[in-house]
Each structure stands twice: as structure tokens, then as C-alpha cells.
Amino acid sequence: MNTSTNSYLLWENAEYSRIERLNMSISFQENEKIFHLRTKSGSYAMQIIASGHLAHLYWGKLINSELPGDMVVTNDRAFSPYLADSPEMKSVLDTVLLEYPGSGNGDFRAPAFQLQYADGSTVSDMRYVKHSIISGKPGLPGLPAVYTVDSSEAETLSIVLEDKIGKIEVELLFSVLPEYDVITRSAKIRNVGEASCNILKAASVTVDFPDSDYDMVNLSGSWARERHIQRHALHSGNQSVSSTRGTSSHQEHPFLALADKNADETTGSVYAFNLVYSGNFLAEAEVESDNRTRVSLGINPFDFRWQLGAGEEFNTPEAVMVFSDAGFGKMSRIFHKLYRERLCRGKHQFSDRYILINNWEATYFDFTEDIIVDMAAEAKKLGVEMFVLDDGWFGKRNTDNCSLGDWVPDPNKLPNGIKGLAEKVVGMGLKFGLWFEPEMVSKDSDLYRAHPDWCIHVEGRPRTEGRQQLILDYSRECVRDY
Numbered sequence: 001m002n003t004s005t006n007s008y009l010l011w012e013n014a015e016y017s018r019i020e021r022l023n024m025s026i027s028f029q030e031n032e033k034i035f036h037l038r039t040k041s042g043s044y045a046m047q048i049i050a051s052g053h054l055a056h057l058y059w060g061k062l063i064n065s066e067l068p069g070d071m072v073v074t075n076d077r078a079f080s081p082y083l084a085d086s087p088e089m090k091s092v093l094d095t096v097l098l099e100y101p102g103s104g105n106g107d108f109r110a111p112a113f114q115l116q117y118a119d120g121s122t123v124s125d126m127r128y129v130k131h132s133i134i135s136g137k138p139g140l141p142g143l144p145a146v147y148t149v150d151s152s153e154a155e156t157l158s159i160v161l162e163d164k165i166g167k168i169e170v171e172l173l174f175s176v177l178p179e180y181d182v183i184t185r186s187a188k189i190r191n192v193g194e195a196s197c198n199i200l201k202a203a204s205v206t207v208d209f210p211d212s213d214y215d216m217v218n219l220s221g222s223w224a225r226e227r228h229i230q231r232h233a234l235h236s237g238n239q240s241v242s243s244t245r246g247t248s249s250h251q252e253h254p255f256l257a258l259a260d261k262n263a264d265e266t267t268g269s270v271y272a273f274n275l276v277y278s279g280n281f282l283a284e285a286e287v288e289s290d291n292r293t294r295v296s297l298g299i300n301p302f303d304f305r306w307q308l309g310a311g312e313e314f315n316t317p318e319a320v321m322v323f324s325d326a327g328f329g330k331m332s333r334i335f336h337k338l339y340r341e342r343l344c345r346g347k348h349q350f351s352d353r354y355i356l357i358n359n360w361e362a363t364y365f366d367f368t369e370d371i372i373v374d375m376a377a378e379a380k381k382l383g384v385e386m387f388v389l390d391d392g393w394f395g396k397r398n399t400d401n402c403s404l405g406d407w408v409p410d411p412n413k414l415p416n417g418i419k420g421l422a423e424k425v426v427g428m429g430l431k432f433g434l435w436f437e438p439e440m441v442s443k444d445s446d447l448y449r450a451h452p453d454w455c456i457h458v459e460g461r462p463r464t465e466g467r468q469q470l471i472l473d474y475s476r477e478c479v480r481d482y
Helices: 007-012 327-342 369-381 417-427 446-450 477-481
Strands: 026-029 034-038 042-048 054-061 113-116 127-135 155-163 168-177 182-191 197-209 215-222 225-233 237-243 255-259 270-276 281-287 293-299 306-308 313-315 318-324 356-358 386-389 431-434
Touching: 026 127, 026 155, 034 155, 034 168, 042 318, 054 197, 054 318, 113 182, 182 197, 197 270, 197 318, 215 237, 255 281, 255 293, 255 327, 270 281, 270 293, 270 327, 306 313, 318 327, 356 369, 369 386, 369 417, 386 417, 417 431
Parallel strands: 356 386, 386 431
Antiparallel strands: 026 034, 034 042, 042 054, 113 197, 127 155, 155 168, 168 182, 182 313, 182 318, 197 293, 197 306, 215 225, 215 255, 237 281, 255 270, 270 318, 281 293
């Protein structure tokens, strides 16, 4: 059976409901080399094909049967080269739906990752080595990730691919949380050789769709006008949203979805991706000449280069995949429930938020301890539960162009310091909160005068300011200690 435009529909419309659901989230059909991942209402399937590459089979409504083993076809196609080690089979990766494609091996679509080796080459050809299925969901070192409170909530599939020539391994992690109806994905890139290489691109997730008859949905905006829904039909070529601002930003959100043309809040299929990461990102959908669509989401490769030494490992951020067969409403509820219950942490995770008042718009920089105490007392009468002291309490901060970095209370405003003010506010039965911006520094500050090299900059070039301030370089231990 060809992996063609109607293959998803063919599987979705089959009468699988009479077959009892297999009692597992992840299964492996040994004979056909097929991985089948099941959530509460969806299925995701992959296959190790004869060449050793990991091919994508299906993502959509839940399938409760074993899957046929003849879904992948590596047909000949004009102007697409054969695999170097199988010219007699005329296997063409350019026509295959792939799970985590490399570059330079005959697949001309955007790769999921790209490496540069010591000799300058950038070819990567990843083939299956081994896999394992474990209970639970491992965390990601140094990165936020969805978690479980009990190993029974999830199963995780690890698939190791290897480029034998480049001596690089990629471990793909697929965690299935059935009752939350989600699959999470990330990748670990390991250098198992003796020479260093550079990672130029490292997506967290790539999914190849057999057709392009979808609308692309993303969330764009600006400061104070974030996450406005944008929707347009996919077209030939590459369409993407991204950020190179150092953060995911107000302008774009690390989210992308493909939706049926008729999908609305309650009907239609939606395939959604969200990156659990707040740095530079790229979310792209590429429609190639045969109308297949490759969706990829991960760290933005612009200006990205990570040296991977011998024996070292790089972890990509986590991506969350949600399939909804009941429109955007179901998709939104799945994300909301997952993130509130299995991404947020801490003692306030499920508690009601405090009713709070912040003094900023009332006073700006012009306040004294007496003014703040009077404001807190009036707020208490109105049922406010927390008072937050905003900007202007430190250094010589009477305007917005100075003192960031000098986190010492201004005795002219707060003669009893933060401690004295906090005790008065707490004595009224209120919580006390404090605003500060530890990552920023003003040029007009004692900190900058003492350590002008502590900000992010390129030596010898003008320092680009925003809001009359600079950003401290937290990659430096001395800055973190300060």
C-alpha cells in the first residue's frame, strides 16, 4: 500500500472498533518492524524499513489492531538520487516519510538535524541500531519537561539511530501519556567518535505528512497583544514562524498546527505541536513537489552552533504533540490540562492565585514608605491579599535609565529597608511581593561601572541597548554568583 494522500483517511475509516484495544501504550510488531504508540484517542506509527531508516506511517485516530507491514514505498522519482548502498533497489529517500531525517543523503527536504564534522562535511545518514520500551518518563537534564507522578502514567520508547561513518548516535525519545492524550518527543545527539563536531541544527520533532490539504495555524502578536490566531492554507514551499530574539517572544509562540480545512472549535482533525522552551525557535511546514508536508519544530538554527566533543551529548528541548479529532477546542483542553497538571510545579500549582495590588501605575518611581503603607492598608480593606512593590525601590532609581543591577534599597524612599516595609505589610495580614530584574543592568549603575564586561556584548562593537538597559551574561560564573 502506498503512503499516499488518502492513506490516513483509509486507516481512520476502517472498522477497527470491533477489535479489543491492545493493553499497552507502546507496542512493537517484530515481524513488520512497526512501532505503534497509542494515547486515549490517537495512534502514531513508525517502521524500520529495509535500508534501516525509520519511516513515518501514521498519526491520527486510534487504531486498535496490528498494522500492515507494506505501507512504505521507496519509489524511483525523476531527479531524486538512489541510496548509495542500494542502487539495484532504486530506493529514494526523497519519497519516504521519515521520522528524524539527516542531510546530504538524497532527501532534499529540510533536515531535522545537521552536523558539521572535522573535515567540513555535513552529510548524516542515520539508521536504526536498537530500541527499548520503559515504564514512566525520564526528565531532560537542564531543561523543562512534562513529568509524571507515577511511572504508570507513561511509557517511553527510545530508538537509537547511528551514522557509522560520522560516529554519531541520535536517540529519539517518544513518551506516551495515554490518559492525557499526548505524545512528547525529544532527541539526544551523542558523539561516539574521537573527533569533535558541530551541531548546526537540532529539531525536537519532525513529522512527515502524506499530503498537504491542511490549514496551518500559528500564534502571532506583539507586546501586550500576544498569541493572535493566524490561519492560512498550506502552499508549495516552506512556511514558518520563528524567533531569533533570544526568547520565544511576544511576536511568535513556539506552536504550530495543521488542521483540516473544515476544522473549527468542535469538529475536524487538528495536529498540533508545542515546544517546551522559551529560547530561539523555528516551527516550519515544508510542502514539496508531490504535496507531502514536513513539519519540524525546535531550536532555531540561525546563528546556532554547538560544539559536541568526543563522548558528549546534546539534549534538544521537549516538544508536545496533540492530535484532536474534535477540533481546536479538544486540542486546547488537552494542552491546558497537561500543562497545569504535569508541567507546572510547586506549592501554588493548584492553589487559587492571590488577589494582589501592584503600586507601579499608581506611583511609578515617586513613592515613600508611608505612601506604600497607606496604599496597602486601603487595599486590605478591599479584600486584596498581596501587595507587590514594583520598580524604583533600589539604587538611585528615580528614572528608567539608571541603577538596574544595584539591588540595594534607596534609604530616601525606604528608611527601614525592604525588611522594615515588608514587616509592616505582613503585619496587616497581607503577603508581600517584590519586583526586580536580576538579568538586567543599566549603564548608569555602580555594577556596570565596576564590571562593564559583564553584559552580553561583542568586544569592540557598540553595545545594543533596549529600554536603556543591557542584559547580563549569565554564562559567566561570576555573574551568576553576583
